[in-house]
Amino acid sequence: MAFSRSSSKLPILLALASYLFIQETIGELVCEVLPKEICAFAIASSGKRCVLEYHVKKRGKREYECRTTDVMVESMSEYIEDDECVEVCGVERNMVGISSDALLDSRFIGNLCSPACSQNCPNIIDLYFNLARGEGVFLPELCEKQRSNPRRAMVEVMSSGTVAVLVSEEKTMLDALAPPPA
Numbered sequence: 001m002a003f004s005r006s007s008s009k010l011p012i013l014l015a016l017a018s019y020l021f022i023q024e025t026i027g028e029l030v031c032e033v034l035p036k037e038i039c040a041f042a043i044a045s046s047g048k049r050c051v052l053e054y055h056v057k058k059r060g061k062r063e064y065e066c067r068t069t070d071v072m073v074e075s076m077s078e079y080i081e082d083d084e085c086v087e088v089c090g091v092e093r094n095m096v097g098i099s100s101d102a103l104l105d106s107r108f109i110g111n112l113c114s115p116a117c118s119q120n121c122p123n124i125i126d127l128y129f130n131l132a133r134g135e136g137v138f139l140p141e142l143c144e145k146q147r148s149n150p151r152r153a154m155v156e157v158m159s160s161g162t163v164a165v166l167v168s169e170e171k172t173m174l175d176a177l178a179p180p181p182a
Contacts, residue, residue, distance in 0.1 A: 024038075031044050042080045044078070046068070051069050069098065081121075118163055
């Protein structure tokens with residue numbers, strides 16, 4: 001079992017080694033030269049987030065590439081997320097784009113709000129803090145609600161005004177149309 005686990009990390013280790021060689025050559029972290037295996041959750045030297053995108057080529061084949069976004073990270077640069085944070089926070093290396101959709105998944109919120117993630121993975125927390133803020137949700141409050149009642153967490157979502165959405169493992173239901181508390 002240990003062999004299969006370490007062999008599954010080999011492509012990521014090779015990608016990281018390739019990146020380190022490239023970075024040593026050019027001297028800075030540039031999203032466009034990152035291998036797809038380490039692109040998601042990386043931050044360029046410029047402080048901008050990297051994002052994995054794909055284009056459909058002939059015969060329907062997807063070609064993935066790492067791109068620089070306009071999203072600035074104020075407190076970090078030249079950063080590649082480590083495997084431990086990817087695992088404990090419940091995110092995936094092959095995530096395409098940047099989306100707040102995961103905030104509607106109670107299992108994801110449980111992982112994101114866990115002490116292992118929230119206290120040790122500032123890059124991922126910063127990303128989802130800002131995504132939540134863009135939806136009118138304060139991530140620390142969402143985490144507190146998740147801790148107090150793990151089956152149900154209230155998520156406020158911006159959609160033609162503020163909509164409070166009740167998220168549970170069983171169902172998602174519109175609770176009320178109301179502005180967020182002041």
